[in-house]
Amino acid sequence: MMLGSQTIIGGAIKNIYARAWRIEAERQPAQVLDRTERANDDFPPIQGRLLPGDVLFKFSAAGFLDGEPHPAFRHFIIEGTSSTMVDPVAVRPRDFVVEWLSAPWAESRTRADSSTLESAHAELSRTDGAGDFPGPTLRCSEGAEMWQVTTNLYEKPKRYFRVRWQAPYRFTLVGVSETPYPDCTITDARSEKYSNLIDAGIR
Secondary structure, rough: OOOEEEEOOOOOOEEEEEEEEEEOOOOOOOEEEEEEEEEEOOOEEEEEEOOOOOOEEEEOOOOOOOOOOEEEEEEEEOOOOOOEOOOOOOHHHHHHHHHHOOOOOOHHHEOEEEEEEHHHHHOOOOOOOOEEEEOEEEEOOOOOOOHHHHHHHOOOOEEOOOOOOOOEEEEEEEEEEEEOOOOEEEOHHHHHHHOOOOOOOOO
């Protein structure tokens, strides 16, 4: 695996790169991954972990305009000479919502409970970071895995995202509402906890 980043003046958003090769029996390299992401200029700009048939890398992704970038993850299963992106992409519900809104629908669809959420994705999707989180992430009482994330997107009313969080870090967007979900009122410190997946052995 080779990790790298665009060489530019510090304090900017820049490209980071993750590439991986499989060495075939004849000792010939076959490229199985070539991924580019936009990241905050951080140190190190990208970190990764390589296991047999498994690539995981981490970078600092721009969040909404709340002054807090978040750690984003890209995880790939390698089979033969092809790679498939799988979870995790984030470790907190609100970071997941940013990732879900920022990704193209083809990727976000795999993390949506229903294809009916495509219209919400089309309406709310943005890559300009214009928005914030005006309230805390709350756990819901109807379903132990359900959480509510509140957003305030630029020139749009607040939106309330209902997210399913299955251990350890599999997130699914279940619903989007213009009003709070009445069962989502529980403060839970787990929603603010970061984990270093590079050292956690997540597969």
